[in-house]
Amino acid sequence: xxxxxxxxRRERAESYDVRIGxxxxxxxxxxxxxxxxxxxxxxxxxxxxxxxxxxxxQAAFRRRGLAADLISFPAGEGSKSRRVRDAIEDRILALxxxxxxxxxxxxxxxxxxxxxxVAATYCRGIPYIQVPTSLIAxxxxxxxxxxxxxxxAGKNLIGAFHNPIAVYIDVDHLKALPPRHFIxxxxxxxxxxxxxxxxxxxxxxxYLDRVxxxxxxxxxxxxxxxxxxxxxxxxxxPRESGVRKILNFGHTIGHALETxxxxxxxxxxxxxxxxxxxxxxxxxxxLLSDAAAERIIRLTARCGLPTAIxxxxxxxxxxxxxxxxxxxxxxxxxxxLPKRIGAMAHRAGDYGIPVEDSLVAGVLQGxxxxx
Amino acid sequence: xxxxxxxxRRERAESYDVRIGxxxxxxxxxxxxxxxxxxxxxxxxxxxxxxxxxxxxQAAFRRRGLAADLISFPAGEGSKSRRVRDAIEDRILALxxxxxxxxxxxxxxxxxxxxxxVAATYCRGIPYIQVPTSLIAxxxxxxxxxxxxxxxAGKNLIGAFHNPIAVYIDVDHLKALPPRHFIxxxxxxxxxxxxxxxxxxxxxxxYLDRVxxxxxxxxxxxxxxxxxxxxxxxxxxPRESGVRKILNFGHTIGHALETxxxxxxxxxxxxxxxxxxxxxxxxxxxLLSDAAAERIIRLTARCGLPTAIxxxxxxxxxxxxxxxxxxxxxxxxxxxLPKRIGAMAHRAGDYGIPVEDSLVAGVLQGxxxxx
Numbered sequence: 001x002x003x004x005x006x007x008x009r010r011e012r013a014e015s016y017d018v019r020i021g022x023x024x025x026x027x028x029x030x031x032x033x034x035x036x037x038x039x040x041x042x043x044x045x046x047x048x049x050x051x052x053x054x055x056x057x058q059a060a061f062r063r064r065g066l067a068a069d070l071i072s073f074p075a076g077e078g079s080k081s082r083r084v085r086d087a088i089e090d091r092i093l094a095l096x097x098x099x100x101x102x103x104x105x106x107x108x109x110x111x112x113x114x115x116x117x118v119a120a121t122y123c124r125g126i127p128y129i130q131v132p133t134s135l136i137a138x139x140x141x142x143x144x145x146x147x148x149x150x151x152x153a154g155k156n157l158i159g160a161f162h163n164p165i166a167v168y169i170d171v172d173h174l175k176a177l178p179p180r181h182f183i184x185x186x187x188x189x190x191x192x193x194x195x196x197x198x199x200x201x202x203x204x205x206x207y208l209d210r211v212x213x214x215x216x217x218x219x220x221x222x223x224x225x226x227x228x229x230x231x232x233x234x235x236x237x238p239r240e241s242g243v244r245k246i247l248n249f250g251h252t253i254g255h256a257l258e259t260x261x262x263x264x265x266x267x268x269x270x271x272x273x274x275x276x277x278x279x280x281x282x283x284x285x286x287l288l289s290d291a292a293a294e295r296i297i298r299l300t301a302r303c304g305l306p307t308a309i310x311x312x313x314x315x316x317x318x319x320x321x322x323x324x325x326x327x328x329x330x331x332x333x334x335x336x337l338p339k340r341i342g343a344m345a346h347r348a349g350d351y352g353i354p355v356e357d358s359l360v361a362g363v364l365q366g367x368x369x370x371x
Numbered sequence: 372x373x374x375x376x377x378x379x380r381r382e383r384a385e386s387y388d389v390r391i392g393x394x395x396x397x398x399x400x401x402x403x404x405x406x407x408x409x410x411x412x413x414x415x416x417x418x419x420x421x422x423x424x425x426x427x428x429q430a431a432f433r434r435r436g437l438a439a440d441l442i443s444f445p446a447g448e449g450s451k452s453r454r455v456r457d458a459i460e461d462r463i464l465a466l467x468x469x470x471x472x473x474x475x476x477x478x479x480x481x482x483x484x485x486x487x488x489v490a491a492t493y494c495r496g497i498p499y500i501q502v503p504t505s506l507i508a509x510x511x512x513x514x515x516x517x518x519x520x521x522x523x524a525g526k527n528l529i530g531a532f533h534n535p536i537a538v539y540i541d542v543d544h545l546k547a548l549p550p551r552h553f554i555x556x557x558x559x560x561x562x563x564x565x566x567x568x569x570x571x572x573x574x575x576x577x578y579l580d581r582v583x584x585x586x587x588x589x590x591x592x593x594x595x596x597x598x599x600x601x602x603x604x605x606x607x608x609p610r611e612s613g614v615r616k617i618l619n620f621g622h623t624i625g626h627a628l629e630t631x632x633x634x635x636x637x638x639x640x641x642x643x644x645x646x647x648x649x650x651x652x653x654x655x656x657x658l659l660s661d662a663a664a665e666r667i668i669r670l671t672a673r674c675g676l677p678t679a680i681x682x683x684x685x686x687x688x689x690x691x692x693x694x695x696x697x698x699x700x701x702x703x704x705x706x707x708l709p710k711r712i713g714a715m716a717h718r719a720g721d722y723g724i725p726v727e728d729s730l731v732a733g734v735l736q737g738x739x740x741x742x
Contacts, residue, residue, distance in 0.1 A: 002388075003390050004598055004599065006602050007606055008386070008460060008534070009606060015374075024372070089522070091530075093522065094693075117492075122529065124517065125532065157460075160495055160531065161495055238380060306720070324469070
């Protein structure tokens with residue numbers, strides 16, 4: 001037998017910058033022109049955003065002499081589907097996009113995940129730029145290169161790691177965000193405080209009213225704090241083999257709820273309930289104090305997020321979906337659990353803590369919304 | 372404006388070994404058991420191979436105590452489609468595959484490309500092993516991490532770079548290969564000689580009869596020579612930004628012919644015609660001597676491969692599809708062209724040589740199969 005080793009030369013690291021500010025469209029187009037990222041751009045957005053912010057961004061590209069098309073698909077989590085993915089591929093193919101093209105994901109998490117995934121597999125990978133317009137996309141999903149679509153069996157089951165070449169967070173986009181979506185984003189903001197930043201958590205407790213009133217100055221500082229956490233975590237663990245798992249706080253139960261609700265719960269709402277449940281799980285296993293768990297639940301509720309399991313969903317059903325979702329250790333589902341506000345529990349560096357189904361079922365059975 | 376740089380820690384290089392030998396199934400299962408690659412394996416093959424080699428390999432896995440399922444799809448290039456990709460995803464999901472699972476691509480280029488692509492985007496990437504059974508897959512497609520499916524508009528338009536974790540080339544599989552597929556594989560073998568190995572090319576000219584009779588000893592040496600070339604090239608250029616383009620000799624015209632024929636031409640047949648055409652293009656542009664071009668065409672024909680453009684395909688149609696296919700330089704299609712047998716032309720390190728459509732159309736119009 002002959003053995004021939006394949007040792008591919010290392011690629012240059014996939015570095016990119018996240019920019020946070022106000023009125024960033026001119027900055028974006030100047031940067032792209034200077035960097036010569038692509039010969040043509042296709043801005044991908046959803047039908048709600050198309051006229052109000054898609055068309056103006058396309059105009060800004062064209063004024064700068066950049067070739068830019070604009071396409072859109074129906075808004076909502078339901079579009080993270082094979083059908084819409086295929087449709088976007090067909091559209092950009094019909095527009096003549098090739099390896100010389102780049103996509104611009106203009107929208108919330110759905111637009112970013114879907115556009116990033118199309119970019120990941122179009123001609124074996126083309127560049128894309130994240131321009132998040134929702135709070136959740138700004139503080140979480142636009143950074144870190146996770147892309148994908150959903151499957152009836154679970155969220156993001158089909159996807160790829162594909163880093164954007166740049167992220168432009170324009171806080172002004174938040175002005176127009178519908179209240180329900182803004183509140184959803186607050187779930188990821190609270191999560192950032194819990195997993196890595198006690199100061200942020202305390203600040204949210206103290207100034208939540210001003211944040212919820214969307215005062216631009218305090219909002220920009222909150223977003224910056226969240227982005228710093230996300231960047232630090234993905235820099236240390238780009239492929240979620242270790243510390244990146246802390247970002248899943250609230251997401252193991254949350255994703256299952258989101259799936260089971262048929263996406264009638266928004267991502268943030270599901271994560272709100274998931275954080276409350278997982279804080280209780282952490283307390284029940286003795287990792288977290290009861291007082292800290294209550295503070296997490298109280299802050300989540302003050303944001304306007306739900307914290308109780310919908311009565312129509314049984315613990316068994318939730319556990320079944322969570323089990324399929326990716327994180328198991330010898331059959332036990334692994335959770336990202338806080339040991340105190342601002343720090344996550346780990347065992348020998350592994351932040352996925354396996355917990356018995358019976359304990360989790362007890363927590364899920366407990367505090368429920370009255371029918 | 373705040374700028375936060377994302378500098379993901381470098382991943383370990385994606386290294387793997389290619390093994391060439393006879394009767395490698397025991398070796399494969401021992402290695403996987405030792406390396407603890409996954410907790411469960413799903414062998415993916417096509418309907419033609421399922422009973423004869425799929426089931427025995429599954430049995431070998433199970434004898435070694437490895438959990439292994441076996442799934443298959445219809446044989447043929449038509450299966451490199453969205454429909455079959457989705458069906459495989461649904462099947463492995465139904466089998467309960469998760470991040471702890473690995474796929475085994477057992478078959479020719481179609482099985483490898485499709486299985487590798489499913490692995491690339493399942494749970495954002497799971498491991499897979501290449502066990503090529505066709506000559507073309509052994510010398511070319513199983514190595515280098517190119518995966519993907521076709522689109523009505525062109526070959527491999529949707530795909531990803533995703534390296535296998537190991538390649539096991541068992542020459543014994545070639546015994547059962549239908550003659551048409553074996554001859555198809557010879558196109559990639561001839562290509563290897565042209566692009567990088569004059570000694571191999573001369574050896575093929577001298578011993579072609581013995582190769583075509585599939586004498587195991589000489590076959591193993593020919594395959595080894597080809598794999599060495601492929602490994603050297605992909606090591607230097609994993610993402611096809613430079614020297615890897617030399618592997619596209621015969622493929623710019625060839626892919627277009629394959630697409631336009633509705634895959635009635637096999638990949639190797641299309642590449643045979645493509646190499647003949649591109650050798651003539653290289654001669655016409657003055658890069659290659661007429662004598663060398665004729666030797667390439669003669670050796671290709673002696674393998675039993677077609678070398679003339681099918682009369683039903685017009686030069687304009689071929690150029691239109693080739694233009695969509697990925698390789699253009701300021702509007703001109705770029706070709707990988709030999710400057711002599713064993714060495715490719717480049718301009719300042721760029722192996723994509725732009726050629727005017729009019730010159731190419733002249734070549735394509737020239738030698739055609741009589742109607």
